[in-house]
Amino acid sequence: MKAEKRIIDRIDKCYAVTEFIYDGERRLLCSAEGKGPCNAYDLQGNLVETLWRGPGGVMTLLQLPDAPQPVLLATQGFFSPDNAAGGKLVYYYRMDGRWVCETLCELPFVHRFGIVERKGKKYLVAATLKSASAFEGDWTCPGRVWTAPLPENIFQYDRLHPLQIQPICNGLYKNHGFCINQDTEGSYAVVGTDNGVYTIFPPEDSCGEWSCERILDVPVSDMLYQDLDGDGEKELLVLTPFHGEDVKIFRKEENGSFVKVYEREKKLPFAHAIWGETIEDRAFVFLGGRGGERELIAISYDEKKGEYTESLIDKGAGAANCMVFRENKEVRLLAANRETDEVAVYSLLLS
Numbered sequence: 001m002k003a004e005k006r007i008i009d010r011i012d013k014c015y016a017v018t019e020f021i022y023d024g025e026r027r028l029l030c031s032a033e034g035k036g037p038c039n040a041y042d043l044q045g046n047l048v049e050t051l052w053r054g055p056g057g058v059m060t061l062l063q064l065p066d067a068p069q070p071v072l073l074a075t076q077g078f079f080s081p082d083n084a085a086g087g088k089l090v091y092y093y094r095m096d097g098r099w100v101c102e103t104l105c106e107l108p109f110v111h112r113f114g115i116v117e118r119k120g121k122k123y124l125v126a127a128t129l130k131s132a133s134a135f136e137g138d139w140t141c142p143g144r145v146w147t148a149p150l151p152e153n154i155f156q157y158d159r160l161h162p163l164q165i166q167p168i169c170n171g172l173y174k175n176h177g178f179c180i181n182q183d184t185e186g187s188y189a190v191v192g193t194d195n196g197v198y199t200i201f202p203p204e205d206s207c208g209e210w211s212c213e214r215i216l217d218v219p220v221s222d223m224l225y226q227d228l229d230g231d232g233e234k235e236l237l238v239l240t241p242f243h244g245e246d247v248k249i250f251r252k253e254e255n256g257s258f259v260k261v262y263e264r265e266k267k268l269p270f271a272h273a274i275w276g277e278t279i280e281d282r283a284f285v286f287l288g289g290r291g292g293e294r295e296l297i298a299i300s301y302d303e304k305k306g307e308y309t310e311s312l313i314d315k316g317a318g319a320a321n322c323m324v325f326r327e328n329k330e331v332r333l334l335a336a337n338r339e340t341d342e343v344a345v346y347s348l349l350l351s
Contacts, residue, residue: 001284001298001311002349003333008045009343012036014336015320018061022070022094028325029072030336030343031058034079043327045345051092051099057084059111060178064154065122069093071154075110082133084109089126089163091154103159108132109143112178115150118186118202122150125189125200126165127175143175144168145191145200147210169200169212174242177222181234192220194242199225216250216258224276228283228308229301235261237285237299239271247271247287247299249308262308268295273319279331280350288319290339296322296346311351317342324348 015033019026020040027048031038035056040048057077064071071093077086089104113126124147131141148165157163169191177192181199189200197216203209219241228235228249236250236258249262273288273296288296296314301307318339325332333346 001300001313002351003311003313003346004349005314005344005346006045007342007344008041009039009047010341011039011336011343012341013056013338014341014343015338016058016061016074017321017323017334017336018063019323019325020061020063020070020072026325028334028345029061030334031061031074032056033058033320033338038074039343041343043325052101057087060113062114064091065115067154073104073113075113078109078111078129081109081129082136082138084111084129085133087111087128089113089124089165093155102155102157103162104154104157105148105162105165107146107165110146111143111176112191114178114180114189116180116187116189116200116202118188119204121202123202124148124150124163124165127172127178127189127191129175130173139173142171142173143193144170144172145175145189145198145212147202168210169198171195172198174219174221176242177220177239179222179224181225190223190225192223192238194219196220197223197225197236197238218248218250219244221271222274224274224285226276226283228285230283230303237274237276239268239274239287243270243272245269245271245289245291264299264310267292268297269293273322273335275322275324275333277324277331279324279348282350286313286322286324286333288317288322288335288337290318290320294318294339296335298348313346313348314344316340317344 013034027040078084087110109128111129128143144167173194201211223238245267247264250258268289269291317337319335320338322335
């Protein structure tokens with residue numbers, strides 16, 4: 001894989017990225033971990049507008065599905081693992097030409113969230129990194145996974161009328177990793193913690209309970225759970241341990257256990273950015289490290305060689321998050337290179 005880089009903006013401590021459709025156009029968004037802005041760009045990387053200039057502390061951005069008008073969900077107030085007690089879920093919408101922010105609910109230390117669907121019902125799933133922090137580096141209070149039915153009318157909620165969100169999985173230390181997966185019945189969440197990797201399934205009916213099952217007993221900072229080698233069975237690619245430097249892939253055996261089939265020999269210090277994408281019928285995982293050489297790499301399975309191979313996308317930038325998007329036939333990668341304050345777009349070509 002070859003990549004051509006273009007820096008499209010500079011945001012201090014840029015962190016969260018997503019795609020947001022409004023005004024009938026697809027926009028790329030990048031927001032700050034620090035007390036900074038959220039900027040929108042067209043697919044060519046041109047700045048369109050600034051949605052907000054603060055307060056920042058944004059870990060996750062996501063468009064609300066099936067809304068009567070474009071609504072952007074976001075975390076807010078997470079400035080560091082020790083400075084996130086003011087964390088909350090908010091939503092933005094445009095009114096009279098300006099972007100308005102409302103509080104969906106207060107949720108201290110909320111780091112990631114997503115939306116899952118089961119039996120035609122949608123649910124909000126949010127993960128808190130921990131529950132309290134009395135001093136720097138305090139990890140004594142574990143995080144949780146929280147859920148609520150996705151509201152049909154989000155505009156009924158604000159700071160005085162918050163969404164009621166309930167914990168369904170407790171005792172999760174360094175609850176950092178998060179992704180949404182699909183199966184034949186809908187979708188479910190996967191979380192990565194110091195306790196291991198858990199699948200979080202919605203209830204099968206209105207009287208049912210949420211399922212929280214540990215599938216890997218390895219401390220994980222973040223992960224992807226998808227078919228990487230094309231055999232029809234999902235593999236677990238994990239970054240381990242918390243903000244660690246090891247990249248490993250585990251394959252599920254017939255007895256349900258996971259066996260390691262790959263480990264990157266070279267370390268990826270402060271491994272953080274992670275995104276999975278299928279390009280020309282081949283699964284790729286894009287990974288970024290925020291320490292050391294600050295590499296951004298792509299890993300894929302080479303069927304002819306029968307092994308995992310990698311390509312270097314960039315070095316020295318320090319991606320916190322990244323995402324693949326397509327424009328016509330071109331495949332591009334948007335990266336929030338937090339360590340260098342770069343918002344960058346990489347044009348990707350399979351070699």
